[in-house]
Amino acid sequence: MEGGNSQSQDPNFKELYTIPSDSRWFSWDDIHQVERYSLKEFFDASSITRTPKIYKEYRDFIISKYREDPNRRLTFSEVRKALVGDISLIHKVFVFLESWNLINFNAPKREDDDDDDDDYVGGEDKWNVRVEEGAPYGVKVVANPNSLKPVLPPPVSVSGGGIGGIVSPLASFKDRYGELVKKKLVCGNCKGSCESGCYEYSKDRNFLICLECFKSENYGEKKAAGDFKFQDCTVRNGNFESAWSEAETLLLLESVLKYGDDWEVVAQHVQTKSKLDCISKLIQLPFGELMFGAGNGKPRLWDTGDSISSVNQVNLDSRESSEITKTVKAPVSDASDDLNNENEQNGNAEDVTPPQKRLCTVRVSDSSNSLMKQVSRLSMMVGPHITSSASEAAVAALCYENLCPREIFEVNDDGSHKFGLSQHDRHRASPAKDSDMEERQASDVQDTSLTNTIPVALRMRAATATALGAAAARAKLLADQEDRVVEHQVATIIEMQVKKLQCKMRCIEDLELIMETEHGQMKKLVKSLLSKRMNVLKKIFSAGISRWGDRASVTAHAPSVP
Amino acid sequence: MKSHSTWSASKNPVKFRMPTAENLVPIRLDIEIDGQRFRDAFTWNPSDPDSEVVVFAKRTVRDLKLTPAFVTQIAQSIQSQLGDFRSYEGQDMYTGEKIVPIKVDLRVNHTLIKDQFLWDLNNFESDPEEFARTFCKDLGIDDPEVGPAIAFAIREQLYEIAIQNVSSARESRISKKGRRGFEHSLPSKAGGTGLDLMKLYGFRSSVVRKRKEWDVYEPIVDKLSNEEVGALEAKEERNAQ
Numbered sequence: 001m002e003g004g005n006s007q008s009q010d011p012n013f014k015e016l017y018t019i020p021s022d023s024r025w026f027s028w029d030d031i032h033q034v035e036r037y038s039l040k041e042f043f044d045a046s047s048i049t050r051t052p053k054i055y056k057e058y059r060d061f062i063i064s065k066y067r068e069d070p071n072r073r074l075t076f077s078e079v080r081k082a083l084v085g086d087i088s089l090i091h092k093v094f095v096f097l098e099s100w101n102l103i104n105f106n107a108p109k110r111e112d113d114d115d116d117d118d119d120y121v122g123g124e125d126k127w128n129v130r131v132e133e134g135a136p137y138g139v140k141v142v143a144n145p146n147s148l149k150p151v152l153p154p155p156v157s158v159s160g161g162g163i164g165g166i167v168s169p170l171a172s173f174k175d176r177y178g179e180l181v182k183k184k185l186v187c188g189n190c191k192g193s194c195e196s197g198c199y200e201y202s203k204d205r206n207f208l209i210c211l212e213c214f215k216s217e218n219y220g221e222k223k224a225a226g227d228f229k230f231q232d233c234t235v236r237n238g239n240f241e242s243a244w245s246e247a248e249t250l251l252l253l254e255s256v257l258k259y260g261d262d263w264e265v266v267a268q269h270v271q272t273k274s275k276l277d278c279i280s281k282l283i284q285l286p287f288g289e290l291m292f293g294a295g296n297g298k299p300r301l302w303d304t305g306d307s308i309s310s311v312n313q314v315n316l317d318s319r320e321s322s323e324i325t326k327t328v329k330a331p332v333s334d335a336s337d338d339l340n341n342e343n344e345q346n347g348n349a350e351d352v353t354p355p356q357k358r359l360c361t362v363r364v365s366d367s368s369n370s371l372m373k374q375v376s377r378l379s380m381m382v383g384p385h386i387t388s389s390a391s392e393a394a395v396a397a398l399c400y401e402n403l404c405p406r407e408i409f410e411v412n413d414d415g416s417h418k419f420g421l422s423q424h425d426r427h428r429a430s431p432a433k434d435s436d437m438e439e440r441q442a443s444d445v446q447d448t449s450l451t452n453t454i455p456v457a458l459r460m461r462a463a464t465a466t467a468l469g470a471a472a473a474r475a476k477l478l479a480d481q482e483d484r485v486v487e488h489q490v491a492t493i494i495e496m497q498v499k500k501l502q503c504k505m506r507c508i509e510d511l512e513l514i515m516e517t518e519h520g521q522m523k524k525l526v527k528s529l530l531s532k533r534m535n536v537l538k539k540i541f542s543a544g545i546s547r548w549g550d551r552a553s554v555t556a557h558a559p560s561v562p
Numbered sequence: 563m564k565s566h567s568t569w570s571a572s573k574n575p576v577k578f579r580m581p582t583a584e585n586l587v588p589i590r591l592d593i594e595i596d597g598q599r600f601r602d603a604f605t606w607n608p609s610d611p612d613s614e615v616v617v618f619a620k621r622t623v624r625d626l627k628l629t630p631a632f633v634t635q636i637a638q639s640i641q642s643q644l645g646d647f648r649s650y651e652g653q654d655m656y657t658g659e660k661i662v663p664i665k666v667d668l669r670v671n672h673t674l675i676k677d678q679f680l681w682d683l684n685n686f687e688s689d690p691e692e693f694a695r696t697f698c699k700d701l702g703i704d705d706p707e708v709g710p711a712i713a714f715a716i717r718e719q720l721y722e723i724a725i726q727n728v729s730s731a732r733e734s735r736i737s738k739k740g741r742r743g744f745e746h747s748l749p750s751k752a753g754g755t756g757l758d759l760m761k762l763y764g765f766r767s768s769v770v771r772k773r774k775e776w777d778v779y780e781p782i783v784d785k786l787s788n789e790e791v792g793a794l795e796a797k798e799e800r801n802a803q
Contacts, residue, residue, distance in 0.1 A: 049661070057769045075700035081780040082771050086661060086682030091693060 017067060023100045031056060038096050041089070049085065058083060058093045066103035073107035244273070244281055252278055253285075386473040387466070394465030398458065578650040578728055581683045581720055582690060585609070587647045588717040593635045600628060603714050606640065608647055615640045647721075655727050660684060664719050670711045672791055673703060674784035681716070683723060690716040701783050 025032040031052055036043050042055035061083060066074040076094045083090050097103045244252075248270060255269035256278075267275040579585050586605035593600045602622075619636035622628075660683040668675045677697075681688065694713035703709075771779065786794070 054769050061770050076696050077700035077781050080679060081776045082773075084769050084771055085680060086685055086688070087664075087679040087693060088685050088688035089682065091696065092687075 017070065019105055020101045023102055026100070026102055028060065034100075035059075035096075039093065050089070054085070055093065058085070058090060059097065062094060062097055063102055070106045071108075073104050248272055249281065249285075252281060256282060386477075387470050390469030390473055391462070391466040394462055394469055397465060398462055576655050578653045578655045578724065580717065581686060581724055582688050582717070583686065584689070584691075586717065587644065588714055588721055589640055589643050590718075591636060591639050593632060593639065595629060595631050595635065598628060598632075600626070600632060600636070603711070605714065605717060606644065608644055608651075612641065612644075615644070650725060650728050653728050655724060660727075662719075662723055664716055666712055666715050668708075668711055668715055669786070669791075669794060670708045671705055672786045672788075673705050673708050674786055675708065675712065675781065677712075677781040678779055681720065683720070683727070690714075690720070697781065701781060703783060 019026065025034055035055070039055060042050050042052055045051075062074070062079050065079060065082075076091060079094060080087060080090050094103075251270050252266070252273070255266045259265045259269065263275045263279060267273065267278050270278055273281070580587065585608065587608050589604055589606045591600060591602045616633070616637045619633045619640070622636060623630060623632045661680050662683060664679055664681045666675055666677040690713040691709075693716065694709040694711075697703075697712055698709045
C-alpha cells in the first residue's frame with residue numbers, strides 16, 4: 001500500500017516486507033553492530049551455547065516464522081517450543097526483535113501493551129492489583145490469542161524519516177485518510193452550509209460566509225467586504241478532470257467492491273468526488289469493468305448504460321469516449337433478446353480495425369448466449385481464411401478422437417469452404433459492408449447443410465473447436481501485432497539514442513577544436529613571455545647591475561616559467 | 563546483591579543466591595488451625611529486614627479475617643524458610659555450564675497448565691516473573707493468579723536445583739532433604755550435571771528443534787469446568803489424607 005519511503009526491501013527476498021525505517025540495518029546475511037551491542041552475551045565468546053551463529057539461527061527462525069503470516073501476532077510461546085536453549089535467552093532475542101519491529105510490525109497491537117511495563121513493580125504486586133480491579137471472571141477469556149483480537153492501528157515509530165506511510169493492511173482508508181476528506185463548509189455567520197459557493201476571509205482561512213450573508217453584508221464582527229475572497233464550491237466539487245489521488249482511487253475501488261454499482265452510495269463513500277467522476281474514473285481504470293464481473297450480483301450498471309455513456313462522452317476526450325461506448329454497448333445488446341439487432345449492433349461496433357482487446361474479453365466472458373452465437377462471433381473477429389482453416393483443423397481433430405469416418409464431415413468441409421470463399425469474395429467486393437450479415441448467412445448455410453447429416457453433439461463439438469481455434473489464431477495475430485509495435489518502438493528509441501550520442505560527439509569535437517586553438521595561443525604567450533624575460537635579463541646585464549643575489553633569484557625563477 | 567551481574571564465568575564459583583535477576587525466595591505456607599486452613603505461596607526478598615515478616619503476618623491475618631493464632635504460625639513458617647535459605651548463603655555454588663529442564667504442571671482455579679522448557683542456571687538475568695507474564699499474555703490467560711503461580715513454580719525448582727548445587731559442591735556435606743511441600747517431582751537429571759545443550763541441538767547442530775518435538779515443549783492450557791474442578795479438588799483432598 002502506501003509507505004514507499006519506509007519500506008526497505010531485502011535483496012534476497014522476492015516478497016516485500018514492511019519494516020520501520022530505523023530498522024534498516026537488518027540483513028539476513030549479516031549481524032549488525034546494533035545486534036552485537038544489544039545482545040552482548042552471544043558475542044563475548046563466554047560459552048559454546050552462545051555464539052553468533054546460534055544467535056543468527058534464533059533470529060532467522062523467529063523472523064521467518066513471523067513472516068509466514070505478517071498480519072498475525074507472533075507470540076513468544078509459539079516460538080520457544082521450536083528453539084533449543086535457555087528460555088530467558090530466547091526471550092531476550094525475541095524482545096529485541098520485537099522492539100526493533102522486525103517482528104510483529106504489521107500485526108495488530110495488543111490492548112495491554114502500553115500499561116504493561118510501566119506499572120509493573122516486583123513479582124506479585126501487579127497481579128495482586130489485578131485481583132482487585134479485575135474484569136469479571138471468564139468474560140475476556142479467548143482460547144486462541146490470535147483469533148479474536150480487535151484490529152488496532154500498528155505502532156507508529158516516531159523517530160526516523162518517512163513515518164506515517166506505514167499502515168496496517170487491515171486499516172480502513174477512512175481511518176487513515178479521514179483528514180483528507182473534505183470538510184463540509186459551514187458559514188461562519190448563519191451556520192448554514194455553503195453548497196454553491198462561499199467567501200473566504202483572507203485573514204483567517206477557516207472563516208467562511210455564505211453567498212446570502214455576503215450579499216446582505218453580514219460579514220461578522222470587524223470584518224470588511226474587501227477581506228473576503230470568493231470561492232466556488234461547485235468547481236471544487238464537480239471538477240471532472242481533476243486529478244485522482246491514489247487514496248481516492250483506492251477508496252473508490254474499495255467502495256465499488258463493497259456497494260457494487262450503487263453509485264450514490266459509492267460517491268458518498270468517496271466523498272471528494274461526484275457520482276459521474278466515480279463512474280468515469282472506474283471506466284478509465286484498466287480493469288474497471290472486471291470489477292463488476294467478479295464483484296457483485298446486484299443489478300448491473302449497464303441497465304442504464306445508454307444515458308451514462310452519453311454523459312461520459314461529454315466529459316471525456318473523443319478517443320476514450322468511443323471506447324467506452326463500445327464496452328457499454330456490447331453488454332447492453334447482450335441483454336436484449338433480438339439476435340438480429342444484436343449482430344447488427346456488434347457489427348457496427350466492429351467496423352473499427354483492429355478491434356480493441358478489451359472488447360474481446362468482455363464479450364467472450366459473457367457467455368450467456370448460445371454456443372453458435374459465440375462461434376459466429378469469434379469467427380467473425382478473424383479473417384475468413386483463419387476461420388475456415390480453424391474449422392478444418394477442428395474437424396480433423398474430432399475425427400481422430402472419435403474414429404468416425406471423415407465422410408460425415410464432407411458436407412461440412414464443403415460448406416465451410418464454400419462460405420469461406422463466398423465471404424472472401426464479398427469482403428473484397430464490399431469491404432465497408434457489414435461483415436456480420438455475411439457471417440449470419442454463412443452460418444445459416446452451415447446449419448441447413450449440417451442438420452441432416454451429422455449428430456448434434458458432434459456438430460456442437462466441431463463448432464466449439466472451430467471457435468476456439470479461431471480465437472487462438474486471433475490471439476496469435478494480436479500478439480504478433482503487438483510484437484511488431486514493440487519492435488518498432490524499441491527501434492525508434494534506439495534511433496533517438498544514437499542521434500543523441502552523435503550530437504554529443506559533435507559537441508565534444510567542437511570543444512576539442514576550441515581547446516586546441518587555445519593551447520596554441522597559450523604556447524605563443526609562453527614564448528613571448530620568455531623572450532621578454534630574456535630581453536630584460538640582457539638589459540640588466542648590459543646595464544651592469546650585477547648583484548649576485550638578484551641574479552641568483554632570477555636564474556632560479558627562470559626554469560619554472562615554462 | 564549483584565542483581566546486574568552478567569553471566570557468571572563458568573569456572574568461577576558464585577556465592578549462593580537465587581539464579582535469577584531478582585534474588586527472591588519462594589515461600590510456601592500451609593497452616594491449619596481449628597479447622598481453618600491457610601495456604602499461600604509468594605516470594606520474599608531475603609535482604610528485607612526480618613521485622614517485616616511479623617508485619618506481613620499480622621496484615622495477612624487481618625485482611626483474610628483469620629484467627630489471631632495464625633500470626634505467629636505464619637511468621638514462624640516464613641522465618642524458618644528464610645533461615646533455610648540463609649544457611650546456604652555465603653557458600654560457593656558451582657554452576658558451570660548448566661541448562662536444566664523446568665517442568666510446569668499446575669492447576670490454578672479453573673486453569674490447567676502444562677509446560678516444559680530449558681533454563682540456564684548461569685543466567686543471572688533471567689526473570690521468571692517476566693516469563694510468566696509473557697506466558698499469560700501469549701496464551702490469553704486472564705486469571706490474575708496464574709502468572710504468579712507459574713513464576714513461583716519456576717522459582718521453586720530453581721531454588722531446589724541451586725541447593726543441590728551447593729550440596730554437590732561440598733561432598734562432605736550431608737545432602738539436605740528437599741524442601742517440604744514441594745509438589746513437583748524434579749526431573750531426574752536436574753540435580754546432577756544438567757543437560758549438555760550441544761546434544762540437544764538437532765540435525766546439523768541447528769538450534770531449531772525437530773518438528774515432532776515441538777509438541778513436547780509446547781505449553782498446554784486447559785480451561786476446566788466447575789464440575790471438573792470440584793472432582794479434582796476432592797481427589798487432592800483424599801490424597802492428602
